[in-house]
Amino acid sequence: MAKMKVEEQEKAKTKARMSGSLMLIEALKAEKVEVIFGYPGGAVLPLYDELYKAGVFHVLTRHEQGAIHAAEGYARISGKPGVVIATSGPGATNIVTGLTDAMMDSLPLVVFTGQVATSVIGSDAFQEADVVGITMPITKHNYQVRDISELPRIIKEAFHIATTGRPGPVLIDIPKDITTAEGEFDYDQDVHLPGYQPTTQPNHWQIRRLVEAVSQSKRPVILAGAGILHANASNELRQYAEQQNIPVIHTLLGLGGFPADHPLFLGMAGMHGTYTANMALCECDLLINIGARFDDRVTGNLKYFAPKATVAHIDIDPAEIGKNVPTKIPIVSDAKAALQELIAQQGKPADTAAWLAQLDEWKRRFPLHYEPEAGTIKPQKLIEMIYEMTNGEAIVTTDVGQHQMWAAQYYKFNRPHRWVTSGGLGTMGFGLPAAIGAQLADRSATVVSIVGDGGFQMTFQELSVIQELRLPIKIVIVNNQALGMVRQWQELFYDKRYSHSLIPNQPDFVKLAEAYGMPGLRAKTEAEAAEVLKQAFAMDGPVLLDFHVRADENVYPMVAPGKGLHEMVGVKACEESSR
Amino acid sequence: MRRIITMTVNNRPGVLNRITGLFTKRHYNIESITVGHTEIEGISRMTFVVNVDDERTAEQIIKQLNKQIDVLKVNDITDQAIVARELALIKVAAPPAVRQEIYTLIEPFRASIVDVSKDSLVIQVTGEPEKVEALIELLRPYGIKEVARTGTTAFTRGAQKATTNQKTAFII
Ligand SMILES: Cc1ncc(C[n+]2csc(CCOP(=O)(O)OP(=O)(O)O)c2C)c(N)n1
Ligand SMILES: [Mg+2]
Numbered sequence: 001m002a003k004m005k006v007e008e009q010e011k012a013k014t015k016a017r018m019s020g021s022l023m024l025i026e027a028l029k030a031e032k033v034e035v036i037f038g039y040p041g042g043a044v045l046p047l048y049d050e051l052y053k054a055g056v057f058h059v060l061t062r063h064e065q066g067a068i069h070a071a072e073g074y075a076r077i078s079g080k081p082g083v084v085i086a087t088s089g090p091g092a093t094n095i096v097t098g099l100t101d102a103m104m105d106s107l108p109l110v111v112f113t114g115q116v117a118t119s120v121i122g123s124d125a126f127q128e129a130d131v132v133g134i135t136m137p138i139t140k141h142n143y144q145v146r147d148i149s150e151l152p153r154i155i156k157e158a159f160h161i162a163t164t165g166r167p168g169p170v171l172i173d174i175p176k177d178i179t180t181a182e183g184e185f186d187y188d189q190d191v192h193l194p195g196y197q198p199t200t201q202p203n204h205w206q207i208r209r210l211v212e213a214v215s216q217s218k219r220p221v222i223l224a225g226a227g228i229l230h231a232n233a234s235n236e237l238r239q240y241a242e243q244q245n246i247p248v249i250h251t252l253l254g255l256g257g258f259p260a261d262h263p264l265f266l267g268m269a270g271m272h273g274t275y276t277a278n279m280a281l282c283e284c285d286l287l288i289n290i291g292a293r294f295d296d297r298v299t300g301n302l303k304y305f306a307p308k309a310t311v312a313h314i315d316i317d318p319a320e321i322g323k324n325v326p327t328k329i330p331i332v333s334d335a336k337a338a339l340q341e342l343i344a345q346q347g348k349p350a351d352t353a354a355w356l357a358q359l360d361e362w363k364r365r366f367p368l369h370y371e372p373e374a375g376t377i378k379p380q381k382l383i384e385m386i387y388e389m390t391n392g393e394a395i396v397t398t399d400v401g402q403h404q405m406w407a408a409q410y411y412k413f414n415r416p417h418r419w420v421t422s423g424g425l426g427t428m429g430f431g432l433p434a435a436i437g438a439q440l441a442d443r444s445a446t447v448v449s450i451v452g453d454g455g456f457q458m459t460f461q462e463l464s465v466i467q468e469l470r471l472p473i474k475i476v477i478v479n480n481q482a483l484g485m486v487r488q489w490q491e492l493f494y495d496k497r498y499s500h501s502l503i504p505n506q507p508d509f510v511k512l513a514e515a516y517g518m519p520g521l522r523a524k525t526e527a528e529a530a531e532v533l534k535q536a537f538a539m540d541g542p543v544l545l546d547f548h549v550r551a552d553e554n555v556y557p558m559v560a561p562g563k564g565l566h567e568m569v570g571v572k573a574c575e576e577s578s579r
Numbered sequence: 580m581r582r583i584i585t586m587t588v589n590n591r592p593g594v595l596n597r598i599t600g601l602f603t604k605r606h607y608n609i610e611s612i613t614v615g616h617t618e619i620e621g622i623s624r625m626t627f628v629v630n631v632d633d634e635r636t637a638e639q640i641i642k643q644l645n646k647q648i649d650v651l652k653v654n655d656i657t658d659q660a661i662v663a664r665e666l667a668l669i670k671v672a673a674p675p676a677v678r679q680e681i682y683t684l685i686e687p688f689r690a691s692i693v694d695v696s697k698d699s700l701v702i703q704v705t706g707e708p709e710k711v712e713a714l715i716e717l718l719r720p721y722g723i724k725e726v727a728r729t730g731t732t733a734f735t736r737g738a739q740k741a742t743t744n745q746k747t748a749f750i751i
Pocket of ligand 2: 401452453478479480481484
């Protein structure tokens with residue numbers, strides 16, 4: 001009896017009549033959303049009024065692009081969906097880059113955009129933009145709410161779609177009149193999406209084929225992508241690799257999924273991957289891709305990719321399997337479920353002793369390499385210093401360019417969910433706002449945001465937010481007075497014609513930090529850098545560090561565009577005596 | 580190669596836009612599209628004829644379409660026993676002197692005259708796209724003024740030959 005009553009009360013509560021704005025707030029509460037990143041404007045004023053009354057934690061970034069990148073950083077670290085609100089028209093178009101970025105890197109976001117009232121949609125009203133049309137190809141799904149009665153269902157579906165299967169951004173466009181219209185709020189409904197039924201469990205026959213292939217192989221290798229992280233499958237990956245004695249390579253986005261200091265780890269693959277990882281891909285006889293999508297930055301020229309290998313691919317998105325690389329053993333599944341199944345099979349491990357000896361030899365002879373140089377700061381050395389300073393425990397966010405690649409190469413991630421970078425889209429301006437979201441997802445973590453002097457200036461207005469919330473982010477500018485990665489390509493492929501890539505007159509970033517009310521420190525030599533880092537990490541709050549590094553340093557090894565992975569340049573053999 | 584793809588979709592605003600957008604984004608060439616209601620309310624049926632380079636591309640199209648939330652079912656029915664039909668309206672120059680000749684010519688096609696004016700006829704023909712094509716070619720010497728074709732709509736026959744290589748969307 002008493003139970004009935006409680007249930008009825010609950011029902012009554014969830015069926016209450018309320019405005020669209022309040023529905024949204026209630027839905028966010030039901031979804032246990034901890035933080036919203038947003039920016040107000042005319043079309044979302046009713047919504048912001050309810051936010052004000054409800055006292056929901058909302059971070060006012062200084063640009064909508066900052067809001068969506070912060071939400072991405074939050075999603076990457078927390079595994080929960082990042083929530084964004086932007087107003088109609090320019091507010092909505094300002095999040096286009098972030099949506100595309102999240103789509104490419106499979107980050108779960110639920111994004112609300114304001115829209116002009118339904119009565120004037122299509123009339124080119126003030127701040128009207130066809131946001132559903134614009135964002136259709138860059139979202140996993142999107143909606144425009146046409147009637148208040150649909151709103152609860154749509155929000156519920158949006159959270160479901162964003163976070164299940166292959167995660168991605170979902171956008172809900174809400175006309176202003178819908179935010180004020182009243183309707184029944186029923187959030188207690190089941191999601192009914194017959195056209196969306198992700199396969200999460202592996203097919204047993206294919207699993208057995210893979211077990212068989214492993215037992216027969218002599219030179220197997222695992223290429224692990226961010227699918228490992230989305231599925232929280234790091235432990236399973238390690239167990240499986242150890243059980244079967246298979247070495248592991250990461251993609252850029254997968255870093256941290258497998259411990260960097262593990263003897264079976266070969267490093268990152270691809271354009272700026274390690275010699276050993278790339279050569280392992282060239283020489284392997286069995287390639288097991290888990291949760292990576294064979295991006296061209298990983299594979300190099302497909303014609304020369306893994307020429308000797310039988311390819312197995314475990315992915316939750318069937319469309320990724322066979323898209324770029326012909327695949328013998330396709331396994332549509334959540335990475336964790338597939339790995340658990342593989343471990344449970346206890347297949348006969350491959351006889352990899354000779355293969356592992358070969359790989360160890362490569363690792364020893366061809367490690368990542370740079371020439372130390374007195375009187376300057378080597379960017380690679382800088383990353384190593386940061387790694388040591390933070391005991392390899394920090395959350396590292398980066399922007400896009402050379403500094404990103406150095407961070408990926410020289411910061412050794414031993415734990416998952418510590419690495420936040422823009423991979424598929426390569427979005428400059430990502431690193432700083434992403435750090436805000438990352439820090440909010442893990443308040444006790446040390447967050448280091450490693451950015452370039454170029455990309456930093458695309459979103460540095462978010463220093464305001466960092467200062468306002470006193471987020472203790474250590475901002476590291478790898479200041480090479482250049483759009484370094486562009487400069488490197490121009491040096492190598494355009495005969496040193498540095499067309500619009502040198503910026504010798506960068507502003508005084510230390511003063512800029514001070515203008516935003518946070519300390520700024522500068523270093524120009526390695527000794528100064530050591531000192532500055534010590535000071536910075538002793539501080540409680542945010543701090544900006546401007547490291548002047550050489551402008552002409554290049555990222556190596558490198559696989560030039562169009563080349564195969566075996567055609568790396570900048571690999572140096574290292575003899576016993578050197579580093 | 581030419582593939583015929585049919586699918587059922589939720590009849591929601593923008594769904595056609597989603598599908599054609601996907602074709603554009605991924606550089607797939609659409610030869611024709613037809614869309615219409617099905618026997619179930621709220622569900623539409625689409626038939627696409629696409630030109631692709633190879634099997635892999637054909638498979639990608641199916642998989643990408645399947646990823647759309649509003650797409651319920653996708654089938655590549657090219658290699659199955661199917662009924663495929665197209666309707667065309669053909670306006671042809673037809674001074675009285677040649678009319679009888681045209682009547683005789685279209686008869687084996689079971690085409691019909693749906694409009695007559697002083698110097699032209701409008702002919703309606705239904706059938707497999709090849710048949711429509713053939714009739715248009717036969718009429719061309721008389722002077723075709725306008726052609727409107729619906730594009731192919733198709734579905735599978737009730738009974739399939741046992742050997743038919745059924746294409747399914749997932750390689751699970
Ligand atoms: C929004 C955006 N515009 C342009 C590019 C092309 N791009 C890639 S790396 C790069 C240079 C980045 O310079 P900086 O931020 O100083 O980093 P560095 O390479 O010097 O470390 C550019 C312009 C991009 N990735 N994103
Ligand atoms: Mg730079």
